[in-house]
Each structure stands twice: as C-alpha cells, then as structure tokens.
Amino acid sequence: MVLDGAGQHESRRAAIVSIAPKIGCAPQTLDEWVKWVEVETGQRGGIAIERAAKMKALGRMVRKLAHHRRSSLATEGD
Numbered sequence: 001m002v003l004d005g006a007g008q009h010e011s012r013r014a015a016i017v018s019i020a021p022k023i024g025c026a027p028q029t030l031d032e033w034v035k036w037v038e039v040e041t042g043q044r045g046g047i048a049i050e051r052a053a054k055m056k057a058l059g060r061m062v063r064k065l066a067h068h069r070r071s072s073l074a075t076e077g078d
Contacts, residue, residue, distance in 0.1 A: 002015045013031075016034065
C-alpha cells in the first residue's frame with residue numbers, strides 16, 4: 001500500500017503514518033516492513049533474507065571446520 005500509493009501522500013512518512021493504523025500496526029513496524037520489501041526486491045541496498053541465511057550457514061560451517069582442524073592438530077601434537 002505504501003509503495004503502490006506513492007503519489008497519494010505528500011511523503012513516504014505521511015503514507016506510513018496514514019496506513020499503519022488502518023492495518024493495525026505501529027508506523028515504525030510498517031516502515032521496517034517497507035524497507036524489508038525494498039531490500040528483497042532490490043530497490044534498496046542490503047542483504048536479502050535468503051542470502052543472509054546462506055551466509056550464516058557458511059559461517060557456521062567455517063567455524064565447525066576450524067574447530068575440527070584445531071582439535072585434529074591438538075591430537076597430532078600429543
């Protein structure tokens with residue numbers, strides 16, 4: 001609603017303040033949702049949820065491998 005009705009309000013903030021109570025949320029919440037949609041659709045810089053999840057999984061894998069390697073090196077030294 002915020003993105004589709006861009007010309008109906010004097011500003012984006014005015015649109016958010018007007019629309020938020022109509023859908024039962026706080027303006028700050030609606031603003032975050034709009035930003036999230038913009039990131040997900042490439043209209044705003046940021047990391048999309050799918051990419052963030054992949055990065056998080058890769059980070060876990062790297063930490064697990066590093067831990068395994070440290071454990072292996074410690075065992076070899078005994």
